[in-house]
Amino acid sequence: YFAPSPPPHLSVFLFSRFGHYVAAVYEHESILSPAPAALVERRSALELMGRNLDIYEQQVQAAARQGAQIIVFPEDGIHGFNFTRSSIYPYLDFVPHSHSGKWNPCREPYLFNDTEVVQRLSCMALKNKVFLVANLGSKQPCERWDPRCPSDGRYQFNTNVALAADGTLLATYRKHNLYFELAFDTPPEPDHAFFDTPFAGKFGMFTCFDILFFEPAVSLIRRYNLKQIVYPTAWMNQLPLLSAVEFQQAFATAFNVNILAANIHHPTLGMTGSGIYTPVKSFIYHNMESYGGKLPEKGKEQSPPSFYAEMMYDNFTFVPVWGEKGELQICVCANTLCCYLNYRRAVLTDELYALGVFDGLHTVHGTYYVQTCALVKCGGLSFSTCGQEVTNATALIDFQLWGNMSTPYIFPLLLTSGITLDFADHMGWKNNHYFLSKNRTSSGLLTAAIYGRWYEKD
Ligand SMILES: *[C@@H]1O[C@H](CO)[C@@H](O)[C@H](O)[C@H]1NC(C)=O
Ligand SMILES: *[C@@H]1O[C@H](CO)[C@@H](O)[C@H](O)[C@H]1NC(C)=O
Ligand SMILES: *[C@@H]1O[C@H](CO)[C@@H](O)[C@H](O)[C@H]1NC(C)=O
Numbered sequence: 130y131f132a133p134s135p136p137p138h139l140s141v142f143l144f145s146r147f148g149h150y151v152a153a154v155y156e157h158e159s160i161l162s163p164a165p166a167a168l169v170e171r172r173s174a175l176e177l178m179g180r181n182l183d184i185y186e187q188q189v190q191a192a193a194r195q196g197a198q199i200i201v202f203p204e205d206g207i208h209g210f211n212f213t214r215s216s217i218y219p220y221l222d223f224v225p226h227s228h229s230g231k232w233n234p235c236r237e238p239y240l241f242n243d244t245e246v247v248q249r250l251s252c253m254a255l256k257n258k259v260f261l262v263a264n265l266g267s268k269q270p271c272e273r274w275d276p277r278c279p280s281d282g283r284y285q286f287n288t289n290v291a292l293a294a295d296g297t298l299l300a301t302y303r304k305h306n307l308y309f310e311l312a313f314d315t316p317p318e319p320d321h322a323f324f325d326t327p328f329a330g331k332f333g334m335f336t337c338f339d340i341l342f343f344e345p346a347v348s349l350i351r352r353y354n355l356k357q358i359v360y361p362t363a364w365m366n367q368l369p370l371l372s373a374v375e376f377q378q379a380f381a382t383a384f385n386v387n388i389l390a391a392n393i394h395h396p397t398l399g400m401t402g403s404g405i406y407t408p409v410k411s412f413i414y415h416n417m418e419s420y421g422g423k424l425p426e427k428g429k430e431q432s433p434p435s436f437y438a439e440m441m442y443d444n445f446t447f448v449p450v451w452g453e454k455g456e457l458q459i460c461v462c463a464n465t466l467c468c469y470l471n472y473r474r475a476v477l478t479d480e481l482y483a484l485g486v487f488d489g490l491h492t493v494h495g496t497y498y499v500q501t502c503a504l505v506k507c508g509g510l511s512f513s514t515c516g517q518e519v520t521n522a523t524a525l526i527d528f529q530l531w532g533n534m535s536t537p538y539i540f541p542l543l544l545t546s547g548i549t550l551d552f553a554d555h556m557g558w559k560n561n562h563y564f565l566s567k568n569r570t571s572s573g574l575l576t577a578a579i580y581g582r583w584y585e586k587d
């Protein structure tokens with residue numbers, strides 16, 4: 130169900146081994162501080178966060194009326210972003226990390242000071258009898274004897290809280306893979322956070338950038354055999370491979386889990402894309418409004434067998450996918466990875482596509498090792514436009530894509546025109562190669578990719 134936007138709000142039925150349950154995610158357009166670097170009083174920080182929490186409250190009521198048993202809100206949705214370490218301090222709640230399951234912030238507000246935000250969230254859960262997951266900034270005093278204790282005597286964490294339908298604080302998670310968030314500290318050890326529900330068993334929790342790393346996301350899922358994930362995020366979309374909905378779906382498929390993913394809604398910063406994903410079906414919200422992608426450049430070039438172009442800051446080796454009819458196989462290699470493509474253009478257009486390969490350490494905006502085979506639509510007709518961000522396509526291409534990947538952690542990506550999603554007909558391992566194939570996408574093809582994460586080489 131899509132509510133009229135704004136506010137975007139999405140809720141669907143999900144099936145679990147316990148039967149079915151109803152989940153909601155809310156893509157919140159947060160009211161931001163106009164001067165996030167300025168130092169303010171706790172009172173005015175609470176006033177600003179209160180305005181966001183008023184909207185949360187309406188959404189919890191609306192979701193509960195529609196039968197939702199759990200609702201998930203995005204990262205940074207309550208306090209916003211662009212703070213410094215000291216300017217965020219008045220926005221931080223004290224969130225006891227070790228008291229999980231024993232404290233009901235709505236019923237026992239007097240137990241700890243500086244817990245106004247958690248109290249409100251707890252009361253919303255209690256009043257509407259719904260499980261609630263939200264993200265907030267938290268503080269934890271530390272002692273001089275602690276060698277990691279920052280010089281200002283406190284830890285500041287980017288924190289998710291999970292509240293039960295009676296308001297009890299069930300679990301907390303402190304973000305491990307921070308994305309240039311100078312206001313926050315990395316917790317000393319990765320949290321493996323999950324909570325139990327009567328309707329679907331255990332839900333694991335992690336946040337935003339964490340989705341790209343082994344710790345804690347992959348190890349959490351493995352260790353507790355989790356089938357349900359809640360995922361607050363504030364994700365800036367990056368095409369062709371890292372659009373929010375594209376990667377959220379690939380993660381659900383790769384690890385055979387349901388994901389309830391709530392992103393923040395700020396199209397001018399490239400932030401949108403939330404959804405409820407099962408391993409085989411997705412319900413998404415993606416609305417970029419003014420977002421148009423780059424203008425195509427017209428031009429003709431020579432036809433070398435392969436060429437280099439930068440895609441998402443990585444130096445990809447590409448070959449053009451030109452054949453107009455019949456079946457052709459093409460191949461492109463880099464380092465130890467070779468990618469192969471069999472294809473047939475079902476609807477002929479003058480759009481340029483290319484098959485790209487990258488096997489190396491990605492170092493811009495985070496350091497992580499990637500092995501990728503990607504069939505992408507180029508921004509225009511010249512080779513230099515391959516790897517650009519493109520949002521529309523009309524070509525229908527039947528394909529089989531495969532590569533001799535060296536990592537078992539594979540995220541199959543299939544993104545179609547207008548940032549819509551599709552599922553492959555077949556995917557999986559065969560003779561040490563990972564395969565992905567699709568005969569008829571529901572609309573024009575933007576990206577079909579085998580995105581491998583080689584965690585050990587980070
Ligand atoms: C936050 O910072 C980014 C760049 O660092 C800037 O583009 C954006 O406008 C800022 N947003 C707010 C709300 O201050
Ligand atoms: C809360 O703060 C007040 C004023 O600083 C203090 O007197 C009180 O003991 C604190 N309560 C708790 C539970 O820490
Ligand atoms: C993409 O397609 C939509 C609908 O088909 C159209 O309204 C929009 O203008 C197109 N955008 C671009 C950048 O071509």
Ligand SMILES: *[C@@H]1O[C@H](CO)[C@@H](O)[C@H](O)[C@H]1NC(C)=O
Pocket residue numbers: 437444
């Ligand atoms: C990309 O890699 C190729 C092969 O290693 C190299 O020749 C080329 O200079 C690189 N391009 C850039 C922009 O680094």
Ligand SMILES: *[C@@H]1O[C@H](CO)[C@@H](O)[C@H](O)[C@H]1NC(C)=O
Pocket residue numbers: 465466467533534535
């Ligand atoms: C992938 O295939 C290429 C070409 O056959 C080969 O050179 C390369 O060593 C293979 N990589 C791995 C990891 O087996």
Ligand SMILES: *[C@@H]1O[C@H](CO)[C@@H](O)[C@H](O)[C@H]1NC(C)=O
Pocket residue numbers: 473527554568
């Ligand atoms: C997909 O198309 C190829 C030819 O392009 C054909 O060999 C194959 O059987 C088709 N697969 C399905 C599932 O229709």
